[in-house]
Amino acid sequence: MRKLVTLSTFIFLFFKLSAQYKHDSIPLKSGYLHFYTKGTGAPLVLLQGGPGFSSYYMRAIADSLPGYQCILIDYEGTGRSQYRKPDTGWVNPDKVVADIEKVRQKLGIGSWTVIGHSYGTHFGLSYAIQYPQHVRQIILVSSIGTDNRFQRYSNDNAMMRLTDQDMTTVGNIGADTSLNAVDKEFKMQAIFLKSYFFDKKKITSFLSSIPVLEKTIFFSNDFFNAYFDQPGFWKWDIATKAYALQKKVNIIQGRQDFLNDGTQEIMNLRLADSKITYIERSGHFPWVERPTVFFPLLRSLLK
Numbered sequence: 001m002r003k004l005v006t007l008s009t010f011i012f013l014f015f016k017l018s019a020q021y022k023h024d025s026i027p028l029k030s031g032y033l034h035f036y037t038k039g040t041g042a043p044l045v046l047l048q049g050g051p052g053f054s055s056y057y058m059r060a061i062a063d064s065l066p067g068y069q070c071i072l073i074d075y076e077g078t079g080r081s082q083y084r085k086p087d088t089g090w091v092n093p094d095k096v097v098a099d100i101e102k103v104r105q106k107l108g109i110g111s112w113t114v115i116g117h118s119y120g121t122h123f124g125l126s127y128a129i130q131y132p133q134h135v136r137q138i139i140l141v142s143s144i145g146t147d148n149r150f151q152r153y154s155n156d157n158a159m160m161r162l163t164d165q166d167m168t169t170v171g172n173i174g175a176d177t178s179l180n181a182v183d184k185e186f187k188m189q190a191i192f193l194k195s196y197f198f199d200k201k202k203i204t205s206f207l208s209s210i211p212v213l214e215k216t217i218f219f220s221n222d223f224f225n226a227y228f229d230q231p232g233f234w235k236w237d238i239a240t241k242a243y244a245l246q247k248k249v250n251i252i253q254g255r256q257d258f259l260n261d262g263t264q265e266i267m268n269l270r271l272a273d274s275k276i277t278y279i280e281r282s283g284h285f286p287w288v289e290r291p292t293v294f295f296p297l298l299r300s301l302l303k
Contacts, residue, residue, distance in 0.1 A: 020038055021036040021037065021038045021059070021072075022036065022037045022038070023035075023036055024036075024037070024106070026102050026103065026106050028076060028081075028083070030076075030083045030084040031076075031081065031082075031083025031084065032081065032083070033073070033074070033075075033076055033081050033099055033102060033103070034073075034074045034079060034080040034081045035055075035071060035072060035073040035074065035103045035106075036055065036071070036072045036073075037069060037070065037071050037072075037107070038059075038062050038063075038069070038070045038072075039062075039065070039066060039067070039068055039069050039070055040069050041067045041068045041069050042067075042068050042069065042112075042113065042136075042302075043068070043069040043071060043107070043109045043111075043112040043113070044062075044065065044068050044069065044070050044071065044112060044113045044114075044115055044302070045071045045072075045073070045100065045103070045104070045112050045113070045114055045115070046058040046061055046062055046070060046071065046072050046115050046116075046117075046120075047073070047100070047114065047115065047116040047117065047120030047121075047123045047124050047127075048072075048117060048118075048119075048120050049116070049117050049118025049119035049120045049121070049142075050078070050118070050119055050219065050220075050223070050224060051078075051096075051119045051223060051224060051227045052077075052078055052219050052220040052221065052222075052223040052224035052227065053078065053079075053218065053219050054074050054078055054079030054080070054214065054217050054218050054219070054220075055072035055073055055074050055078075055079055056072075056079070056210060056214050056218060057206075057209075057210070057218075058072050058117065059072065060209070060287060060288070061115070061117075061287055061298070064287070064291075064295045064298070064299075065298075065299070065302070068302070071103060071107065071112070073099060073100060073103050075095075075096045075099045075100075075223075076090075076095065076099055077091055077220060077222070077223040077226070078217075078220050078223050079217050079218075079220075080217060082217065082220060085222055086220065086222045086223040086225075086226040086227075087226050088226050088229050088230045088231065091223060091226035091227050091230060092227070092230050092232070093122060093123060093126045093236065094126070096123045096126075097123060097126050097127045097130055097131075100123065100127050101127070101130075101131060101134075104131075104134060109134070110134065111133070111134050111135060111136050112134065112135070112136060113135075113136045113137050113138075113139065113302065114127060114128060114135055114137075114138045114139070115138075115139045115141065115298075116138075116139070116140055116141065117141045117142055118141075118142050118144060118259075118284065119144065120141075121140040121141070121142070121143045121144055122144065122146075122238075124138055124140065125138065125140070125146065125238060125242050125245075126238060128242075128245055128247055129238060129241045129242060129245065132245065132246070132247065135247055136247075137247060137248040137249070137250070138245075138247055138248070138249045138250070139249075139250045139251075139252065139298070139301060139302075140249065140250070140251045140252070141252045141286065141287075142252070142253060142254065142257055142259065142284050142285070142286070143251050143253065143263075143264050143267065144259055144263075145261075145263035145264070145266075145267060146237060146238045146239040146242050146263070146267065147236060147237040147238070147239065148233055148234060148236055149234075150259065150261055150263065151228075153261075154258070154259060157195075157258045157259075158192075158195035158196075158258055159195070161194060161195040161258060162191070162192075162194060162195060166191050166194065169191055170188055170191050170192075173187045173188050173191075174188070182215050182216055185219070186207055186210075186215065189207060190203055190204070190207055193206070193207075195258055196257075196258070196283050196284040196285065197283045197284070197285065197288075197289060198254065198256040198281050198282055198283045198289055199281070199282075199283075199289050202285075202288050202289050205288070206285065206288050239270075242267075242271065243270045243271055243272070244272075245271065245272060246272055246273070247272075247273065248273045248274075249267075249271050249273060249274040249275075250274070250275050250276075250277070250301045251264055251267065251268055251274065251275070251276040251277070252276075252277050252279065252286060252294070252297065252298070253276065253277070253278050253279070253286075254278070254279050254282030254283045254284060254285070254286045254289065254290075255278045255279060255280045255281065255282060256281065256282060256283050257282070257283050257284045258283065258284070259284060264276060277297060279293050279294060279297070280293075282294075
């Protein structure tokens, strides 16, 4: 009985929290493009990374911003917008930008602030390049620059932060036939995320914040693989167009983010109106590791 009560309480709380978000969708040729809105006020679109994550993990940022209309999007092929199998024929940055613009048009928003995290910073900059008239300002959290060249060494940088014991544990998880696919994925993520966090103790709370009902759609490996396999992946470079943007850009980086490689400083110097702020003792998810620093900083940038 106690387990039943606990489960009922969890489901009640999940739907109560979810109810704060208005869920809507836009018809596509194959299925629907799902998105969520929360609150009223100046509109902000929050763009997740991966590439392949659902928008869910960005809710922690949206929840910290009362007085704003926050918009989160499950790009086609991710989250709840998984109706056709992702492939290299259509998974690319321009398709993500097109999805973002569909949502803006659906909501009738004239202009909004674009907040991107990780690969969402690529999507945010690309959107601003294509639709500058609809962008007030840009906030890049854990920026990865203006091209994909960092991927040539990022995996090595991540792996060097893992121990032999970590990799043994990953192997044991993969061989454990008692685990279902979702539990196996999240247990492995708990190991791999050690590269992304300065404070490893925060990994558990980050993963446990994802409700059971969201875990099956939290990450799309098919989208991830198609994105990296697209023919133009290594040639993709928006530097020239990004540096020509006449928009205010704020860059927020965790000081200990393993993806910091100097391109963030170059961007800050070359963008027309830019400021970079480092959050100390933080990796790739600064709002998880240093919320008392990150959230006041973000709110100050939005004023």
